[in-house]
Structures are given as structure tokens and as C-alpha cells.
Amino acid sequence: MKDRRFEGYLLVTDMDGTLLDSAKQISGENRAAIERFTSLGGRFTLATGRIAGSVRPFVEQLPINAPAILYNGAVIHDFSRGEAIWERPLPASAKEAVECALERFPGIGAELYVRGGAAPYVLQENAATERHRAVEKFPLLRLNSYDDVSEPWIKVLFSWEPSMLDEAVPKIERLTAGTEVVWVRSDDKYFEMLPPEATKGHALERLAAELGIPMERCIALGDHLNDLEMIRRAGIGIAVANAHPELLDAAKRHGKHHNEHAIADAIEWLEEQVLQGTLA
Template sequence: MESQLFSGYLLVTDMDGTLLGADKSISPDNLAAIERFTAQGGRFTLATGRIASSVRRYAEQLPLGAPAILCNGAMIYDFASGETVWERMLPVSDAEGIIQRMLSLYPQIGVEIYPKGWDVPFFRNENEVTQRHERMEKFRRRADSAPAEPWIKVLFAWEPARLDAITPHLQELTGSAEVEWIRSDDKYLELLAKDSTKGHALEALTRRLGMDPAKSIAMGDHLNDLEMIRRAGVGVAVANAHPELRAAAGHHAKHHEEHAVADVIEWLEQRIRSGM
């Protein structure tokens, strides 16, 4: 039926640098296309490095038809019910050892700890990048210290060139800990539990929804989207994406400032109609 053109399809998009413009808003073109996609049977959701409190104002604007992937894949959260439906917590003893090694070598690096159940991070070590992050997200600080456990992730923040210099030494910093390192932005390097990527979470989400993984379309722009792009039925890189992501993608979309999500929905519609 025409009204169910997108039935069986799951569209998952990154937020910053993909769905959102530089002003951190959802364009009317993107919103209209998403509403058309869901009205015609598609299921739409988000996959982001952000925590729930940072995503909620966007979730309220969008016709989410599935739980959202948060914290770069450490959590799947259902905004409709207000419940976490899947999660992978970071081993705190391992994370604490890595933080101590990181700070002993790079005392100026910013460290943000994200405890489970908190709607803001705990700022363990601050610099200009963490201060800009706090202002951008409008975090309201808590007075208490970070709990011993559990933690969702640790974010290390520094200028891009300094993080570039650290990257070759990550194995040395990690030691025997089984964790994931994710470069979520030029300024952010994140530590998560092993198998906590957007790609692992996408697989868990399609299983939960009982959907065909081949009909999942995932969009992104940075290296934290790489596993999701690889594991989706169709991985899409926006025009402003990291070169490694563009190389891995099966389809290339417009720049995030040119309504990239609307562009992908239009492409998918043409693909379905042509019987591909």
C-alpha cells in the first residue's frame, strides 16, 4: 500500500553533524521528511553520544518509533516509557586505573565521568574544552562526587591535535582492561565497556524490535558512527563525514547543513519505488 511505503524499514541517525545543523536545531525539511517517513510505516530513532537529558528536548520534537541509542552505544533508552531497555556498564576499577594513567601523563586533559542515573557528568578534571562542553549542554552541576559504580562512560576532552597525539598510545593506557575507545568528536575521546558501540547497540535494537537488519539504514558523520555504518543494512555517510566513515559507507548523502536526513529519505523512496 502507498500509505505503508516504508513499512519494515528502520532509519537511525546520529545527531550532531548529521541530523542537526550547526545551530543545533532540526531543520523544517528534515522534520517534515521524518514525519512523512513514519506516517508511511517507517520507524525512526536516534543514535548519539549524548545522554538522555541532553537528547530529551529533541526527542520531544520527533516522531520516534523506537528506543534511542545513547552514550555512543552503551545504552538503549525508550523515551516513550522513560526506561533503559539495554545497557553495557563500564568496569569502574578498570576505568579508574586508565584515568589515573591518563592524568599522570597528560595532567591538562579534561575528564568527564558519566555515572548511571545522573543527568549530568561529574567533572573529574577540567580544561577549556570541558568548560565549553558544559556551557553548550547547559549542564547543572551536582554537588556530590561521582559514585563508585556503575559508570556509563568516561569522556576525555582536549584540543584535537593533543588527542591525535594520544591515540597511538591507547593500548599502553588500556593495559589488560577490556574496553572500547571511541573518538566521538575531534575534541572528545571516550572510554566505554567492551562491545559498547553504536553498531553493537543497533544489532541489539533490531533484535528487540524483531526487524530485518537488512532494512536498517544508519547515518553518521564521525568515527563513533563507524561500527553502526558497517553493521547497518545500508550505512550512510553525510558529505561532511570523516574520510574513514565515507570510505566505509554504502551510500553518501548531502552535507548536514543541506537537510541530509531528508535527502536519505528521498533516496530510499526512489530505491523502493524502483524495486531495488
């Protein structure tokens, strides 16, 4: 009888700072462990703030066998079908919130992500948006008027130098209080506006239900505050060693650094628990 020791388990990992090393690569150790996990019946996928086009080159390197969580939880995308199977767009009030933030902080960068977009629109540019565009190889798409966009808004990414963003974040949250949006710090230099009930944690619950896997059998790995709801809601939330202190506090387990094959470490630990019968 074929060994299916990981059947009924879903392993979901963040990408940047978790699955990927500092060179934005997937280590051979991580790849081999993921292949072993899926060959033994496990379901594996990604949860990231990235869009489909940015994620696809990594998907092609991995045995992903479940839909992926994109846009930090606002979209669930099935790469095998090449389409989104669920999404939650921003409410109309998001436009006013964006205008308030840009007017108050003319130096902050802002990128608008819309349904199905291959690249974001630049609402306001700075050095951080230029770096982000260069890393992701996005074309420069400027937006003169919101009326020029017919597709629903999915998220808005604000970016600045960390010290400047540290000062701006609480003021933006106060300025936009009452607006039906969720704010999340996804990196030291990124602050994102998301739809309500569209965090990675909300998306994980929806995905697990779609796959028929109980949350107790969901293992989630992450490193920053955009992973917090996912870490809290998963049956086993794992914070990598380089994670934000708040994530480390919330996690049920602390894993290895993202430069030390954190996914392979988590799968090795999980296998030990399964074989010992200490997990549900």
C-alpha cells in the same frame, strides 16, 4: 488500503554533525521528511553519545517511534517509557585506565557518566570541558573520590584541543592496552572510553533484533568515528558529506552535508529505491 511503503525499515541517525545543522537545530526539511517516513510505516530513532536529558528536547520535536541509542551505544533508552531498556556498564578495570590517562596527561579534561545521571562528574577540568558544560547547560559536579559514586560507570569522555588530543590518543591507547574497554574518537576534541561490545553498531544490532527488523533493512547515518561500527553493520550505511574520511570509505552511500538536510536526502533516496523495488 493505507500506504505502508516504509514498513519493516528502521532509520537510525546520529545527531551532532548529521541530523543537526551547525546551529544545533533540526531543519524543517528534515523534520517533514521524518514525519513522512514514519507516517508511511517506517521506524525512526536516534543514535548519539548524549545522555537522555540532553536528547529529550530533540525527541519532543520528532516522531520517534523506536527506542534510542545513547552514550554512544552503552545504553538503549525508551523515551515513551522514560527508562533504559538495556545498558552495558564499564568494567571495574576502567578506573585504573582512567587514572593512568589522567596521570600521564594532567592537561586533558575528563567527565564521568554514570547510570541515570542528569549530568557528568568532572574528573579533570580544562577549557574543553568548560565549553562542553556551557553548551549542554550541565551543572558543575566535581568528584573528589571514586568511592563517592555508587552508580555503575557508563562512559568516560576525555576532551582537549584537537592537536593535543591527536598526540595523546595513541599514547592513552598504549597505556591502557589490555584493559577491557573500547576507545572511540567521537569528535576532533572528544575521545571516549566505552564498555566492551557497546558501540553504536552493537546497540543497533540489539535494537533491530528487539524490533524484529533484519539488519538489511536498517539504514544508519553518521559523520564521525563513533558512527563507524553502526555504518558498517547497517544494511545501508550512509555517511554525510561532512563525514570523517574513514567513515566515507566504509559507507555504502554518501549523502548530503549536515547543513543541507541530510536526513531528508536519505529518505528521498530510500523512497526511490523502495518504489523501484531495488531494496530487499
